[in-house]
Amino acid sequence: MSLDELDTRTTTPLSVSGLAHLPWRSPSAGTGRPAVRDVTEELSYRGLERRAAACAEQFAARGIGRGDVVAIMLPNSVAFLAAMLGAWRVGAAVTPVNPTFTERELRYQLDDSGARLLVTSGAPAVEVETLAPADLARIPDGSIDDPTITPDTLALLVYTSGSTGQPKGVMLDHANLNAMAASLRRHIELGPDDQALLVLPLFHVNSLCVSFLAPISAGGSVSILERFAPGTFLDAVQRYRPTYFSAVPAIFARLAEVPREQIPRLPSLRLAICGAAPASPELLALSEKRFGIPILEGYGLTEATCASACNPLWGERKPGTVGRALPGQQIAILDDEGRLVPPGVRGEVAILSPTVMRGYLGRPDATAEVMRGGWLRTGDIGILDEDAYLTLVDRAKDMIIRGGENLYPKEIEAFLATHPAVLEAAVIGRPDPVYGEVPIADVVLHPGEVVTEDQLRAHCAEGLTKIKVPAEIRIVTDLARNPVGKVDKPAMRRALAAATA
Template identity: 35%
Template sequence: MTLDRIIDRHAAFQPAQPALADERLSLTYGELAGRIDRMAGGLSGLGVTAGKRVAHLGYNAADIVVLLFACARLGAILVPLNWRLATPELVYALQDCGADLLIHDAAFGDTAAAICTEAGLQHRLVLDGAAGTAMALETMLAGAPALPASGNTEDGLEQPLLIVYTSGTTGRPKGAVLTQAALLANAQMSRHAFDLRSTDHVLTCLPMFHVGGLNIQTTPALLSGARVTLQSRFHPGRFIEAVERLRPDLSVLVPATIRALLDDPAYMGADLTALRAVGVGSSVVPPQLIAALEARGIPVLQIYGATETCPLAVYETMAMRGACPGTTGRPGLLCDIRIVDNTGVDVAPGIAGEIWVKGPQVLSQYWNAPDATAAALVDGWFRTGDIAMRDADWNVVVHDRKKNVIISGGENIYPAELERVLEEDNRIREAAVVARRDPRWDEIPVAVVVLAEGAVLQREDVLALFDGVVARYKLPRDVVFVSSLPRNAMGKVQHHILRELVAADRQSAA
């Protein structure tokens, strides 16, 4: 059964149940099912058939979700584009996936026209208005015949449904291909992690061009018959207002949005008690950010995963929350985890190694990249490139990206361990540790520090924080002060930019 038919079934059971809303649309399950019918019919009339790629460029909107389920019905593939990318990067994604159609917000009309021209793409629709010669989506829907689901969907779950381009920090991004079965398995694990119920209300504020915004709670909620409200973009004040007014049960945040929330003047006086849980992830989450939310009575569940895992792979559940402080969670309900050394051999508890993930939610391939697929998938195991260790009960502690590991004098140094020391000091707002080339040690760790407002720290003060806390070979040898850390759309620190920064700053360590 394809995913769109699950929405049909929910509509049959509860047609008047609120399903999906944004600033423009508010749909019950009956209305959502009908809009999927018309979206599928309209896309079919434009020549979108099984295997065709439909790209989207714009902010969060209900019609992105409608488009996803319409693609599921047609066997087509949705390609959500990161609107923060530069024009050449967007053109590359369109050309790489061979998109047949672009649907975009009117706000991105000029960008859409430019990238379609450069990519040689002739067909585009405007999601929320009109832009030049592009057809308005509402015009298409108004004239589209309904295309209900057919009964011949036995193999539908194995069809590719999403191509999500990774936010790779080096080289060209890769398009991770996720099937309908992957999204369904991911939804089952989301239900397990968050105790997700049909009576729940999810507030989505993270961008849905990433699997975090789209798949941690949004699609699982709809596949569970729950209610979803979308915010077009995250803004701390609007998030607080929505929690107080709409009383949602669940949401997902990343470190960058948590920091913005904590800094908002309305945060401390806000009534956030409606939230049964907030999922946090996308990178190693500083403990003090979790503690700040918990102090306001907001239960926090950590999540670990990747674009290629849809993204759930390791997580905490409501039942186990806080039972193992410092850990990220346990392997997900439907997937297996290995932690291996450089030769692919499993390491013992307490030893750091690379995380490998295997399960129905893992990507089937990288689009148009057989070599990259072969390098990433080993007998069905996805090699994440992330470093972690576990205890005997499989509580997992995620350290860092494998490529971020610093090898100094032959010893491995995990930046996340040093970053935790820095972030425990309230005079430091945020920090990262990266490698700098060194003629004697090959690499040395360098701390990049953002001071809290009004704080005054010198290089020696920062280095002193590590005295007696970590082994001498791990000690940072230098400190670089910056006003902010460079981050991508999901709040992940862009370590490649920091490595360039510390390479340019040649202040020698003592």
């Protein structure tokens, strides 16, 4: 059976009317209930709408309107969100920019997106009008009307990490964002008393959707951390009393390093979400034990707005899987010819959902390559079990071919993580004159643990076939990561190539 023949009526429909991800259409719209806060200020729903309206007036006065793009290059803050909402109120899209970007990286994103205005601190040498966060308007001059924002209005241009070629701008409209917020809201049962602790960078869809738009769409609130540090995080949980947070495995690994006696009681938390990169079952189990809450591992891509699968809050959470398709979404596994494969057989993961992107900005060929009949071809290799839980095997592009045999780094990483001394592992392929490629691994140990490369190789030999045992294991203090916190395998490959040269 092909994708075209798949009956999509099994997908549970979402109630996504009303664009409730917008604060002025949230269940708490217009009230004095808390909406957002950072270390310097706190705004109610009424106050956030006024601030967004003031920014909208300011942008409109500069000629920004429907169809334009506003770039925001700020750290996590209320100012970031106010500027984004202000742009949306005038019908403009927002492209979030990593604040640590070099001038070259910034200029590329500005040029590719066609941004007409850049909200940022400092004075970058770019050919775009800039506006400092301190100069953002705070009080509107006129009345605050409900702006006309249609579901198909472009909302975000989020740039991919660029692990292959130049970064591409993923076009997400308000229908995508609203569907994502509704899917998350239903899955983790968000309500007006929920509060997210936002710890991931706002230039990433995980932070924007899971920690801002989803709670806002439920009438809840958001507490913002500018950046993550274990002590700052634990202090914020005690002070703000959030009910959940979303983080990447690197954050859970850092928290796992905190001595047990230094972790306070955190009774307000009811769950945490782990995504954006694979996490070992051992790390998740340790984190659940430390915090005493369920940690739901999920999976998604920027091209599908954020999340497409997640382990359940209630019911069986299967370690090593990323759960089942989220409400309103559907996941299929395909072979090399694009045909559906039965449960238990690995293949490419495909997603059908109202959260699937409009396409890549200005790249129709790249869009056609991953989009087919509304389905998103992810490039990820996975398996669906009989209960429709998804296990990710690896990225197709990360696969190692050793002497004609396909090796999946995630399998090797997962087995390395079963050693009691290992906290994290990352595996890549190294060119080999005989086999073409052989696997090598970087390993981070738990604090205070000591183990040798030979001991780790012996451990691998107990559970992996000979060709999967890493030819080299390097014990490191941290893994190479991109700005979002994902393990940066392209950087690992570049460093390996430089060292070899």
